[in-house]
Amino acid sequence: MPDRRSTAVAAALTGLFFLGSTATAHAHGDTIHLTVTGVSAGHPVTRATWEDDGHPVKEAVAGTLTATSADGTSVGPWRFVPVAGEPGTFTTAEALPAGHWTLTAQTAFPALGRAESQAEVAPASVAPPPAAQAVATPRVAAAPDTDTDGGPGAGTPLAIGAGVLVVAVAGLAVFRLRRRSRIRPS
Structure with a gap:
């Protein structure tokens, strides 16, 4: 059974993987x-x-x-x-x-x-x-443009990455709570 440290590291790396790939995909920006x-x-x-x-x-x-x-x-x-x-x-x-x-x-x-x-x-x-x-x-x-609109979704990649990280941390917390309940004698 994996220990707490390896589980925490795995969860953190998973969150960073999703955050990192999202930021890389939008290296030019989102507008x-x-x-x-x-x-x-x-x-x-x-x-x-x-x-x-x-x-x-x-x-x-x-x-x-x-x-x-x-x-x-x-x-x-x-x-x-x-x-x-x-x-x-x-x-x-x-x-x-x-x-x-x-x-x-x-x-x-x-x-x-x-x-x-x-x-x-x-x-x-x-x-x-x-x-x-x-x-x-x-x-x-032509005259120079007068309006550039980023529109909705300008922070979407960061929001997705943050959401994945929150889900990973919540999963880790649930895992730890279940593991503690199995270790304690009834």
Whole structure:
């Protein structure tokens, strides 16, 4: 039968294992920073980086972009399409018509992110839709983003790790109580 010290060490190591693996999985952070960098031939271009370290988001991203014109016309949501050769850069298959637009980019996976920006699409810059994978550097600049939202779940990895540690400590306490009740004579 294992002694108390080995049981306590095993419980502590189990808790640290779960806390350590949770923190490692989210080394970049748990929020995506989005920046609408411009519009290329009518296609909005968005850059996604990790909020904590600024590295490009290289994982698959589930994101959308919506746009509202000055007269209230709304288009989208349009899905993000990765730009080939530019990690963390996305565009849309759809192009905006000429005009002044308020652009809202949002991600749901692998983490939450949100940005709002203004863009002016000139009539001469709207061209037939290029292949989404070949979108070049933006031709019309957009204003910097004004909102990044970490949203709910910003502390989820730490909460999960803490929960596992609490369960491990509770399990150890129950184990010790049962063991003591067996050792005491009746």
